[in-house]
Amino acid sequence: MTKYYNEQVETASRDQMFYIQSLALTRKIKQVYENVPLYRQRMQEAGIEPGDIRSVEDLSKLPFTYKQDLRDTYPYGMFAVSMDEVVRIHASSGTTGKPTVVGYTKRDIEMWSECVARALVAAGTQKNDYIHVSYGYGLFTGGLGLHYAGELIGATVIPVSSGNTARQIQILRDFGSSVLCCTPSYALYIADTLREQGVDPGELNLKAGIFGAEPWSENMRREIEERLHIKAYDIYGLSEVCGPGVAFDCECQNGLHVNEDNFIIEIVDPETKEPLPDGQFGEVVFSCVTKEALPLIRYNTHDISAITRERCNCGRTLTRMHKIAGRTDDMIIIRGVNVFPSQIESVLLSIGEVDPHYLIIVDRVNNLDTLEIQVEVSERIFSDRVAELERLENKIRAAIESVLGLSAKITLVEPYTIPRSEGKAKRVIDRRKDLH
Amino acid sequence: MILKQVSVFVENRRGRLAEVTGILAESNINIRALSIAETTSYGLLRIIVDCPLEAERILREHGIAASMTNVLAVNVPDVPGGLHKLLKTLSEHNLSIEYMYHAFVSQKDNNACMILRVDDEEKALSVLTENGYTGPSFIN
Ligand SMILES: [Zn+2]
Numbered sequence: 001m002t003k004y005y006n007e008q009v010e011t012a013s014r015d016q017m018f019y020i021q022s023l024a025l026t027r028k029i030k031q032v033y034e035n036v037p038l039y040r041q042r043m044q045e046a047g048i049e050p051g052d053i054r055s056v057e058d059l060s061k062l063p064f065t066y067k068q069d070l071r072d073t074y075p076y077g078m079f080a081v082s083m084d085e086v087v088r089i090h091a092s093s094g095t096t097g098k099p100t101v102v103g104y105t106k107r108d109i110e111m112w113s114e115c116v117a118r119a120l121v122a123a124g125t126q127k128n129d130y131i132h133v134s135y136g137y138g139l140f141t142g143g144l145g146l147h148y149a150g151e152l153i154g155a156t157v158i159p160v161s162s163g164n165t166a167r168q169i170q171i172l173r174d175f176g177s178s179v180l181c182c183t184p185s186y187a188l189y190i191a192d193t194l195r196e197q198g199v200d201p202g203e204l205n206l207k208a209g210i211f212g213a214e215p216w217s218e219n220m221r222r223e224i225e226e227r228l229h230i231k232a233y234d235i236y237g238l239s240e241v242c243g244p245g246v247a248f249d250c251e252c253q254n255g256l257h258v259n260e261d262n263f264i265i266e267i268v269d270p271e272t273k274e275p276l277p278d279g280q281f282g283e284v285v286f287s288c289v290t291k292e293a294l295p296l297i298r299y300n301t302h303d304i305s306a307i308t309r310e311r312c313n314c315g316r317t318l319t320r321m322h323k324i325a326g327r328t329d330d331m332i333i334i335r336g337v338n339v340f341p342s343q344i345e346s347v348l349l350s351i352g353e354v355d356p357h358y359l360i361i362v363d364r365v366n367n368l369d370t371l372e373i374q375v376e377v378s379e380r381i382f383s384d385r386v387a388e389l390e391r392l393e394n395k396i397r398a399a400i401e402s403v404l405g406l407s408a409k410i411t412l413v414e415p416y417t418i419p420r421s422e423g424k425a426k427r428v429i430d431r432r433k434d435l436h
Numbered sequence: 437m438i439l440k441q442v443s444v445f446v447e448n449r450r451g452r453l454a455e456v457t458g459i460l461a462e463s464n465i466n467i468r469a470l471s472i473a474e475t476t477s478y479g480l481l482r483i484i485v486d487c488p489l490e491a492e493r494i495l496r497e498h499g500i501a502a503s504m505t506n507v508l509a510v511n512v513p514d515v516p517g518g519l520h521k522l523l524k525t526l527s528e529h530n531l532s533i534e535y536m537y538h539a540f541v542s543q544k545d546n547n548a549c550m551i552l553r554v555d556d557e558e559k560a561l562s563v564l565t566e567n568g569y570t571g572p573s574f575i576n
Contacts, residue, residue, distance in 0.1 A: 378501070382502075412478055415499050
């Protein structure tokens with residue numbers, strides 16, 4: 001069984017990777033400077049010439065790009081090649097206004113397919129597998145992204161696309177689907193429907209699932225694995241960078257390997273925008289140094305993660321990124337520490353006794369920030385012993401302190417007392433904003 | 437002698453306790469014993485009612501955290517040393533009491549009724565029965 005799709009790259013030494021990345025970066029900077037007015041203008045404003053970028057170490061000299069830049073140059077203004085060379089367009093629907101349009105040359109499609117192929121192989125997919133693609137086909141990158149990679153490794157691809165769950169299940173049963181590709185929430189929906197129809201997941205040929213396109217927790221992973229009798233792998237990507245396959249889980253499920261020969265990852269401080277040391281959480285920035293049609297440089301995703309460059313137990317040396325911990329928009333700074341509601345949520349989930357109905361209240365008393373976390377008492381954790389409830393409070397307090405390095409006041413509150421809007425609970429009240 | 441106690445999580449805010457007792461009153465549920473364990477931010481209301489299953493269901497329907505626990509209701513002779521004798525019997529059999537309170541039901545005989553939460557109610561039941569203790573008549 002093949003363990004890697006591209007062993008040479010996936011297990012390259014850090015020195016080799018530095019060389020591969022630096023070579024690609026210096027070439028790409030010259031190309032975008034010459035072909036994309038936005039980059040030329042920004043670099044000139046920053047007083048930088050392409051010759052100033054000689055290795056990955058010079059990356060932080062370059063200005064950032066943002067989603068807004070793509071909107072401002074809608075639809076093709078940031079493309080670095082002529083439209084003659086563009087063979088495919090994808091687009092993501094913007095929540096406000098215009099969609100974000102991305103383009104691919106023939107070689108971009110090949111590079112992207114290889115990135116996803118590495119993810120498929122890392123999830124144990126082989127030629128004799130049946131890849132059931134339930135991501136949407138169309139302008140969304142999910143469906144075609146997985147499809148091309150499945151064909152590239154020679155597996156049998158079943159392009160089911162999204163929706164029509166009854167048909168999905170018929171195909172899962174009759175076609176022998178062995179690898180399911182969809183969003184994690186749809187995987188749970190399929191599990192629910194199987195149960196309703198009285199189908200035992202053990203009867204299916206499924207062995208693995210490759211899930212992405214939305215954030216999901218480790219608890220959700222365990223639930224999917226138990227309910228569908230599969231191993232669940234995360235795949236990360238965003239259409240601006242290429243689509244799914246920017247980073248992927250291996251069998252260790254201990255951080256997502258970044259396809260960093262194509263996408264150089266940096267973590268920067270959300271406030272100062274300075275690069276952060278490995279292990280610290282901050283904004284994820286990608287430079288797409290091998291892409292031809294839309295090579296975004298220092299693209300700030302506003303996703304929050306941390307990286308490690310240590311060799312993984314799977315043998316890969318590709319930098320690993322932590323599961324996305326949140327978005328910059330959600331970040332709160334408490335006593336100088338960057339805190340994301342999702343970090344608190346995962347602490348509460350890991351305690352296992354708590355339903356994640358919580359409210360974070362930040363205030364300032366005598367010039368000192370205070371953090372209070374209200375947690376709803378569910379039937380599951382309710383005890384008629386005060387000592388039990390106090391033990392739970394202490395357990396949560398200790399877990400929060402070890403993860404955030406911050407002391408918090410834990411308050412147990414009655415069920416349904418935390419305000420909910422449109423089904424989704426409001427997570428943070430920052431009273432410091434009213435102090436001015 | 438064993439009966440179901442309903443425990444209710446109640447935040448310390450004005451009028452909240454009355455809301456809970458109001459819900460029970462509206463549903464015609466009679467409270468026969470009650471105690472409150474308090475912390476600075478919340479309290480645990482423990483009640484003995486005539487229909488605990490119904491009480492738990494109704495409270496949960498109102499979004500209130502409630503659960504049922506087995507407790508012992510024991511008649512204690514209303515004489516000096518009556519309570520001491522009961523506690524001594526339990527401690528001699530290595531049974532520990534987590535909490536106890538008094539039921540406020542008036543009884544015709546000369547007994548007081550204590551509600552006890554012990555670590556092992558099955559064992560406590562047999563110990564108390566062997567030592568001639570009985571439960572109050574309102575259980576049945
Ligand atoms: Zn690995």
